[in-house]
Amino acid sequence: MNVTRRNFLKSLAMLPAGYALLPQGLLRAIMAPPGAGPRNLVLVDLRGGNDGLNMVVPYGLAGGSYYGEFRQSLAVPLSAVLPLAGGIGLNPGLLALKAHFHAGRLAIAQGVSYPEPSFSHEVAQRIWQTGDPANAAPDGWLGRFLAQLGVPSSPSAVAVSGTLELLVTGSGGFVPNFQHLQDFSFPSDDEHAGDKANRRAAYAAITAGLAGSGGHLATMADTSTGILELIDLFATVPPFTSVGTYPAGSSLSSGLKLTMRLLHADIGMRYFHIPWGGFDTHADQELDGFHSKRMALLGDALHAFWQDLGSAGLADDTLVVVFSEFGRTVHENGSGGTDHGSVAPVLVFGNAAVGGLATPHPSMDPADLTESGELPMTTDLRDVFGTLVADWLGGDAAAIFPGHALTTLPLLV
């Protein structure tokens, strides 16, 4: 457990035969040029269906926008939109990201969805996590990538969540889920501190005894063993002093700070899934600026995270991806909100991202809408995630997204 990824790589270098076992892409990622460390990926998952049209705003598409007509009360005012390019702009809450776009650090894939999209949160969340439009895969696409890496000596991925997450689930070893580092200490009785080691030893013996027993008991025993190892590992994690200013009172901020501390610690944890709820805006979406304020919480937190990455020397090695299970209806509803839609933008942010609109926005012409009144898809989510798997993580995208012919998107430098 005390083998860090870096040490692991050093040991690998002494065993050239080991390379033969690795897919070409992985080899490329691991053998990245000097100055470029192992690559990190942070996935921010906006739960509930984020209103993509009010995040990346098609205020002035060539051929007619219609945006203002669809969104009579909810449209971001033209005077407030932050123009990017081609009649596309950002929600004013994302001011912090505008400069990154122009500096070439923010790629935006637009109109992202999959064939026959689901309007159910549960089904759509599963599909975005499995990367399987048929919703049949039992594991997550990142979980399948982790399986390609092989079971690590200590966890390389984390679900920053109170519950298990499908995205990171697979046969690639133990992936912990947690939201607070300070929770990791073995509980003991303050009045009998001398007994602490005994309690812990007993618990370790209990979990070891149940390993391989099958069913829930074995699953819990494995998790318990992982917990004990993490308690030791996290005892070595140094504090990290942020240079960025994260918005207060947001679980995204705390999730990104936790991620930053673990990345900085260089303990082999590189892949993070951060679900962040509060986007199911069926009513009063902009009451007291609700959705725009969430956009600001997002943009400001991402900017602070990028500043921190820079101060830790990790900005070139880390990408942040922002997605949601679906966008919302093109039309606003009668309650000042929007109902479940389909296509939505995906943000790819970091020094290694190529700035710009990576894929076109769907036509907003009412004549072009689908039968159920949705914008037509222009980008398959498997191409977004597949490009990241192949070109950022160095994985085998064809095996991770079987049956899909990958179109590499211009997301990365």
Next chain:
Amino acid sequence: MTVTWNAANAAHLLRRAGFGATAKDVDKALKAGFEKTLAGLLKPQQGKFKRPKPVDELGELQCWWIARMLKSKHPLAEKLTLFWHNHFATSIAKVESPDLMVLHVGTLQQHALGKFQDLLLAVSRDPAMLVWLDNRSNFAGAINENYARELQELFTTGVLDKDGQPNYTELDVVEVARAFTGWTLFEHHFAFDASGHDFGTKTVKGVTGALDGTDVLAILAADPSTARRIPQKLWSFFAYPVALDDPLCDELAAVYVASDGRIRTILEHIFRHDAFYSDTAQRALVKSPVEFLVAALRLLGATLHGGYPSEIGDVLTELGQALFAPPSVFGWKEGDQWVGTSGLLARNTRGEWIADARGKNHPVKYAPSKLLGKTKEWAALDAPAVVARVLAALDTEASPSTVAALTAYLQADDAGQPQPLVVDADFVDGKLRGLISLVLGTPEFQLA
């Protein structure tokens, strides 16, 4: 089907129909016999739903419900209310009013054992639900689809039927939403706003007419997918998880249809079923966080002081089940989902918090010595006997390796060296608490 009424089966029934079976509970049930025990569990709740004193914070609400579960003479009604709270998952995060949340739980409890269609109607008119899924702002010509969609996806038919075919279309969502237009709130009470209702013709599941919400609920409650899915969820919650296409669900669906969707009849069928007492069912479920907390306290004979509401709130949040605040309309995910890294870690941390509870400022109060029986018998107890008593008191079926580890723990001094065990006051306040803490954290204790 005749139920073999032995201690194991009696404990199993009490564990599932309530919150952990103490030795006393099991004795009582064995003396009463199966029929009388079952009738007692299924007996309608006596008296009116007792509301708490006005509360203004979430922790107070949570304490109030936990205390009900701890002390209730109708544990099944409380357990079932908890089931419905996850089925109709509604959160104070959006509803905001503690008062409406209490009313909501009252609605669930009032109809918990009744006809499913009645429960649906009550929930559809429940003020907290009208806020939570926005039907209060669903009006003719300006519909809001939120309730209409979740009513079908989560509360009745589900997305897919047993053969994997869609149960409804996007058009159905719109039609159902139209039927519920004008079901709104006036001064925090349900109100039908005729001027906002769409009296036009709608078609839902092949039925065409000027349907309103009540008509739609009748259609959805009678739908074969609902008739299968509701008992399937009840079986999975009380017995063991089954898939929709499991043949067992044919039988359960028939009970739903024959009883006109009476929950009590379905539960009685489940609790009389051979499979309910089979090895597949016994100790096969993972306790929910609320079950973990309530069972630990009940089995220890602990009382909960209501003076620390925010701490109880923290406990529930850490364990992963903040009552009145499910993470989304899907509710909480069950089974192994309860015991991921953070959940299992919290069960250890809070297990220790319970086991080592001392003094007036701790919300939990209990006497560890009670687990060992009479003081004069202590001298005769060796380590294996102490472990056996504590495991029995905590209703835990431990594997031999766990028993060995716990026994070794009792005999280890602070240097980890084995020492003869002496049961005295120091032991009771030290090692015994440590043993309880460890048992509450074992994988075995997490099973129900």
